[in-house]
Amino acid sequence: MSWKIWSLKKSPWVFHVNAGACNNCDIEIVNLLTPKFDVERLGIKLVGSPRHADALLVTGVGTRQAVPRLKEVYRQTAKPCVVFLVGACSCGTGIFHEGYHVEGPVDKIIREEDPNAIIAYVPGCPPKPEAMISGIVKALSAL
Amino acid sequence: MNQEELNNKLSEIKDKLIAVEQPADSRIYLTCEAENSYAVNKFLFEDVPLRFVIATGIDSDDCFEILYHYAYDETGCMVTLKAFIRDRENPAIESIAPFMPAAEWIEREIHDILGIEFKNHPDMRRLILADDWPEGIYPLRKDAKKPVKRPDGEVCSRPIVQSQSPARRTVELSKPVVAVGPFHPLQEEMEFFQLTVDGEIVTDIDMRISYNHRGIEKISESLQFDQVPFLVSRICGICSASHPLAYVQAVEDIAGVQPPERALYVRTIINELERIHSHVLWVGLAGHFIGYDTVFMWAWKYREPVLDLLEEITGNRNNYGNVKVGGCREDIPDELTPKILKELDKIEKKMEMLTKAVLDDPILHARLKGVGILTREAAVDYAVTGPTARGSDVGIDVRRDDPYAAYGALDWNVITQTEGDVFAKAVVRLLETFESIKIVRQALKNLPDGPVTTEVKEIPPGEAVGHAEAPRGETFHYVRSDGGNRPVRHKVRAPSYVNVPSFRASCIGQHIADVTITLAAVDPCYSCTERLAVVDQHKNVIHDYDTLLRLSREKTARIKKEMGAPELKMEDL
Ligand code: SF4
Numbered sequence: 001m002s003w004k005i006w007s008l009k010k011s012p013w014v015f016h017v018n019a020g021a022c023n024n025c026d027i028e029i030v031n032l033l034t035p036k037f038d039v040e041r042l043g044i045k046l047v048g049s050p051r052h053a054d055a056l057l058v059t060g061v062g063t064r065q066a067v068p069r070l071k072e073v074y075r076q077t078a079k080p081c082v083v084f085l086v087g088a089c090s091c092g093t094g095i096f097h098e099g100y101h102v103e104g105p106v107d108k109i110i111r112e113e114d115p116n117a118i119i120a121y122v123p124g125c126p127p128k129p130e131a132m133i134s135g136i137v138k139a140l141s142a143l
Numbered sequence: 144m145n146q147e148e149l150n151n152k153l154s155e156i157k158d159k160l161i162a163v164e165q166p167a168d169s170r171i172y173l174t175c176e177a178e179n180s181y182a183v184n185k186f187l188f189e190d191v192p193l194r195f196v197i198a199t200g201i202d203s204d205d206c207f208e209i210l211y212h213y214a215y216d217e218t219g220c221m222v223t224l225k226a227f228i229r230d231r232e233n234p235a236i237e238s239i240a241p242f243m244p245a246a247e248w249i250e251r252e253i254h255d256i257l258g259i260e261f262k263n264h265p266d267m268r269r270l271i272l273a274d275d276w277p278e279g280i281y282p283l284r285k286d287a288k289k290p291v292k293r294p295d296g297e298v299c300s301r302p303i304v305q306s307q308s309p310a311r312r313t314v315e316l317s318k319p320v321v322a323v324g325p326f327h328p329l330q331e332e333m334e335f336f337q338l339t340v341d342g343e344i345v346t347d348i349d350m351r352i353s354y355n356h357r358g359i360e361k362i363s364e365s366l367q368f369d370q371v372p373f374l375v376s377r378i379c380g381i382c383s384a385s386h387p388l389a390y391v392q393a394v395e396d397i398a399g400v401q402p403p404e405r406a407l408y409v410r411t412i413i414n415e416l417e418r419i420h421s422h423v424l425w426v427g428l429a430g431h432f433i434g435y436d437t438v439f440m441w442a443w444k445y446r447e448p449v450l451d452l453l454e455e456i457t458g459n460r461n462n463y464g465n466v467k468v469g470g471c472r473e474d475i476p477d478e479l480t481p482k483i484l485k486e487l488d489k490i491e492k493k494m495e496m497l498t499k500a501v502l503d504d505p506i507l508h509a510r511l512k513g514v515g516i517l518t519r520e521a522a523v524d525y526a527v528t529g530p531t532a533r534g535s536d537v538g539i540d541v542r543r544d545d546p547y548a549a550y551g552a553l554d555w556n557v558i559t560q561t562e563g564d565v566f567a568k569a570v571v572r573l574l575e576t577f578e579s580i581k582i583v584r585q586a587l588k589n590l591p592d593g594p595v596t597t598e599v600k601e602i603p604p605g606e607a608v609g610h611a612e613a614p615r616g617e618t619f620h621y622v623r624s625d626g627g628n629r630p631v632r633h634k635v636r637a638p639s640y641v642n643v644p645s646f647r648a649s650c651i652g653q654h655i656a657d658v659t660i661t662l663a664a665v666d667p668c669y670s671c672t673e674r675l676a677v678v679d680q681h682k683n684v685i686h687d688y689d690t691l692l693r694l695s696r697e698k699t700a701r702i703k704k705e706m707g708a709p710e711l712k713m714e715d716l
Pocket of ligand 1: 023024059060086087088089090094124125126127377380462
C-alpha cells in the first residue's frame with residue numbers, strides 16, 4: 001500500500017457536491033454530522049473546500065448547468081481521491097433519467113474527466129445514513 | 144367578500160372574456176384572448192384583489208395557452224385565467240410583471256421553455272435553462288428534441304450575471320464573479336447569488352437558478368398518472384409529502400374521486416409529521432447561521448424520532464411514496480398509535496424548552512428583531528406564502544382557507560406575526576410546530592375505521608388544480624388530462640419559487656452580516672446561499688459564503704459581549 005492510499009484511508013475528509021438532487025440525499029448527508037450518527041467520531045469530516053478533501057460525496061443527476069462545475073470540483077480535489085455517488089440519482093440518474101436537462105449519470109461524467117477515478121456507489125433513494133457510513137467503510141477497506 | 148360577491152365582482156370584466164366556467168364552487172376558469180390578458184390580469188390582481196399563484200404555459204397543438212392561476216384566500220377559491228396565443232410562429236403576449244413582481248420569474252421561465260415573448264418584461268434574462276443551452280430549442284414544446292451535448296473541451300462557464308439595474312451596471316463584473324466561493328458543507332443545493340454592496344450595506348441582489356433544474360414537468364408527461372406521485376415527491380426531499388398530495392388532489396378532482404375518510408386522516412398525519420421535522424430542521428439551521436451550533440445539533444437530534452416514526456409508517460425516512468390517487472398506499476396500524484403519541488409528548492417537551500430559550504434570549508432579540516423585514520405590502524406584491532407570509536401578517540394557510548385532507552374537521556390555529564422580521568418568522572415556525580403536534584394527536588384520536596383506498600378506473604379528459612400547505616408554504620399543481628393514461632401537462636409550483644424572489648424586498652438596505660440569516664429566514668429549501676458573491680461597489684472586495692457566515696456569527700458574538708448576557712442555556716435541553 002502506497003503511503004498516499006494509507007493516508008487516504010485514515011480519517012477521510014469529505015466534500016459534498018450537489019449536482020442537481022432533490023435535496024433529500026443532501027439532508028441525509030448533513031444528518032451524518034448530527035448527534036445520532038455523528039461521523040466525526042469515526043474521523044470522517046465534512047470540509048468546505050474540495051482542495052482539502054480526500055473524498056467527494058456527489059448527489060444528484062448531473063444537470064446541464066451543474067456538470068461543468070462538477071468537473072471543476074473534481075479537478076480541484078487532491079488526488080488520489082474517492083468519489084462516492086450517493087443515491088439513485090447520482091448512481092444512474094434514477095427517476096429523472098428522461099429529463100431534457102439531465103446529462104448524467106455522474107460516473108460517466110467523472111470518467112470523462114479521469115478514466116481512472118475511484119468511484120464507489122451508495123444506492124438508495126435516499127440511502128439511509130447508516131448505508132452511507134457502511135459504503136464509506138467498505139470502499140476504503142477495499143483500497 | 145363571500146363567494147357570491149366574488150362571482151359578481153368577476154362578472155364586471157365579462158366583456159373582455161370569451162367564457163366563464165365554474166365546475167365547482169371554489170374553482171373558476173376564465174378564458175380570454177392574448178390581447179385582453181393584460182387588462183384582465185390587472186383587474187384580477189389589483190381590483191378584486193386576488194393572490195397570484197403562478198402561470199402555466201401550454202403548447203396545445205393549434206395555439207399556445209398561458210394560464211394565470213390566482214387564489215382568493217378568504218373563500219379558498221382558485222381562479223384560473225386562460226389566455227390563448229393564436230400566432231404559433233411568433234408567439235407573444237403582454238407581460239404582467241411591470242405591476243406584479245411575483246410574475247417576473249415565471250414569465251422568464253415560460254420564455255425559456257416555450258419561447259413565448261413577453262412584451263415589456265423588465266428583465267428577460269435566462270432563468271431556468273443552462274448557460275450553454277442552445278437558443279431556439281424550447282423543451283416544453285411538443286415537438287422538442289433533447290439538444291445535443293456541449294462541444295468537447297469546453298471550459299467551465301461561470302454563471303454570467305448581467306443586469307439592467309443601474310446599481311449593478313456600475314460594477315465591474317467580469318473578474319469578481321469568477322471568484323465565487325466554494326460550496327459550503329452545510330448548504331445543499333446550488334443557486335448563485337450576487338449581492339452588490341456599498342460599504343456594509345446591500346444595495347442590490349441578483350439570483351441565478353437552473354443548477355438543480357431536472358425538467359420534472361416534462362418527465363411527468365411521460366409517466367402514468369399513478370407513477371407521477373413518486374416523481375413529484377422527489378422534487379424536494381423535505382416536502383415529499385405535500386407535493387404528491389397536491390398533485391393527487393388535482394387528479395382526484397379531474398376523476399371525481401372521493402378518497403375514504405381514513406385515508407384523509409392518514410394523509411393529514413403524514414403531512415403534519417413532515418411539517419414538524421421540517422420546522423425543527425429550520426430552527427437548527429437558523430441557529431447555525433448566527434453562531435449557535437449547539438442549537439443546530441440539538442434540533443437535528445430532536446428531529447430524528449419523527450423520521451423514525453415516518454419510517455415505521457411508510458417504510459422510508461423521506462420520500463414516503465404513500466399517497467396515491469384514490470387514497471393511501473399504507474395504513475397506519477393501530478398498534479403504532481401509542482408509540483406515536485409517546486414520541487409526540489417527548490418532542491413537545493423539547494420544543495417547549497427550545498421555544499422558551501429562543502423567545503427569552505435577549506441576544507436573539509437583539510440579533511434578529513428588525514432584521515430582514517418583509518413588509519406586509521411587499522409580501523402581497525411578491526405573493527409569498529407559508530411562514531414567510533404569516534410572519535408578515537398575511538394570514539394565509541391553505542389548510543384553513545381551502546381545507547383538504549382532514550384539516551377542516553380538526554381544531555387548530557393559524558399562527559401569524561405582524562413584524563415581518565426574521566424573529567417573527569422564527570416565532571411562526573416554532574409555534575406552528577405545536578399546532579402540528581396538536582393536529583396529529585387529534586387525527587390519531589379521531590382516526591376513522593375502514594379502508595384507505597378506493598379504486599380509480601380511469602382519468603377522464605379535464606383539468607384541475609390542487610394545492611397543499613407544505614412546510615414552506617403553498618405547493619401548487621395543475622394537471623391536464625386528455626383521457627389517456629398520462630398527463631398532457633403538469634405544472635408544479637413549489638413555495639420557494641415565490642418566496643425566494645422576495646429577498647429583493649427584504650435584503651436591500653441590510654447589513655451584509657445579516658444577509659445569511661435573512662436569506663435563511665425564508666427557509667428556501669434551505670439551500671440558496673451556497674454560491675454567493677458579494678461585490679463591493681467601491682472597494683471591489685469579494686466576499687464568499689464563508690465570509691458572510693463569519694460576519695453573521697461575529698455580529699452575534701459582538702452583541703453578546705455588548706449585552707454581557709449569559710449564553711443560551713443549552714444544558715437545559
Ligand atoms: S437519489 Fe432519491 S433522495 Fe437522493 S437526490 Fe435522487 S431523488 Fe433525491
